[in-house]
Amino acid sequence: MFDDTKVLKALKTGNAVYAETFAEETRYTLIQLESEKIEKLEKGLDKGVGLRVIRPWQTFFASTNSHEESHLIELAKELVRSAREGRGEVKEGSLQLARYPFAIETPPRDVGTERKLRLVRSVEAAARKMEKRIKQVKVLYRDTDQNIRIAASDGTQVEENRTQLVMTLLVVGEEDGELQTAYEAIGGFCGFEFFTDERIDAFVKTTVQRLSGLLGAMEAPMGTKTVVLASEAGGTMIHEAIGHGLEADLAMEGLSCYKGMLGQTMAAPLIDIVDDKTLPFKRGTYAYDDEGTASERTILVEKGVLKNYLFDRFHAMKYGMRSTGNGRRESFRYKPIPRMSNTMILSGPHDPAKIIASVDDGLLVKKMGGGQVDTVRGDFVFEIQEGYLIEKGQIGPMVRNATMMGNGPKVLREIDMVGTDLGFGIGTCGKDGQGVPVADAQPTLRMPEIVVGGRGE
Structure with missing residues (x-):
């Protein structure tokens, strides 16, 4: 991990009115099921740093996958050269940790991949069982666990962890040679406990009933x-x-x-x-x-x-x-x-x-x-x-x-x-x-x- 203040001082040596570092580490899982097959299964870590300098009224921005302090300082100096030379001040600040008035009970990172795969497959199976005219089902599941740390020349220092879940369902049906499509999405800033049986049932039913209606609609x-x-x-x-x-x-x-x-x-x-x-x-x-x-x-x-x-x-x-x-x-x-x-x-x-x-x-x-x-x-x-x-x-x-x-x-x-x-x-x-x-x-x-x-x- 790098020293925010050192990088900010390198950024603020230019005639900037504002300088900022944005460090991120995001872990994610992506599952895509289509036509009864898992077409995509990805798990990964994406991390890096964005550097920004503002001077009236232009933005100079650079990013890198590296968290190495020496590399970031050199990148900051390059950014400053783009923004012209001068002097600037970096204010000291204390780190503020994000707090929420609600709790994540089951972070997705603590849930095994097999359980997530079972959930995706159950959604597809339920949709096909509900409507025999379905020709195609596509289910997409994604969770992200994003940790960010932001420091700025005005003294801002914050750190936050964000947990996101989303699932989408797309169904295609055919009646008398005509295709119709229905789509629905659920999710939020929440843990895996969001996916209750009742919520999943309602999610599938809403989507499939819409498709059934469209197949016979005027x-x-x-x-x-x-x-x-x-x-x-x-x-x-x-x-x-x-x-x-x-x-x-x-x-x-x-x-x-x-x-x-x-x-x-x-x-x-x-x-x-x-x-x-x-x-x-x-x-x-x-x-x-x-x-x-x-x-x-x-x-x-x-x-x-x-x-x-x-x-x-x-x-x-x-x-x-x-x-x-x-x-x-x-x-x-x-x-x-x-x-x-x-x-x-x-x-x-x-x-x-x-x-x-x-x-x-x-x-x-x-x-x-x-x-x-x-x-x-x-x-x-x-x-x-x-x-x-x-x-x-x-x-x-x-x-x-x-x-x-x-x-x-x-x-x-x-x-x-x-x-x-x-x-x-x-x-x-x-x-x-x-x-x-x-x-x-x-x-x-x-x-x-x-x-x-x-x-x-």
């Missing part, structure tokens, strides 16, 4: 409709169509439709949006971000008014703001950038059943698919993986091959009912070539006018 009709986005859909739309536009690198630099809107009304008065890194067991949770800033619950939108953006240190310093603890990176190989954590629209006053009952002719969305978003204009297109017609206040037949198109700012302003419930989804968010674990959530929402695409009449 084609979605086209047109402008009232759309009810159920809480169980998770917060995919809020994450993609709104959340990215509130990340400071986009919002402060003209790449977001929400640029310059702090203090202004951007949504209906019923809408409150937060990014909360402190939630127990959620996939986007951490005690410190990847720059050593303590996590917090950041209020982004309150009663429709934009209150804040998601800041990392670089953009906070550049624009005279405060970091919200959203500086995140995939690993030591990448510099941190503003990213979401657990992002959600908060619950509102309306009974979800009454929201559905209020719609005469519309679409109920229970699961979103992939999509595209233009953060500058706010326009979006999303696939709908699970949707049902709403006919005279009642849930009607399932539809397939549906899409929904709209504009994020417009949709936010027009939402007129917000449910008392709250449903979470998980994912790995990609941005600038980096993937980080996230969660998103929302209550049941009513959107009066959304363009629905489909192949039906």
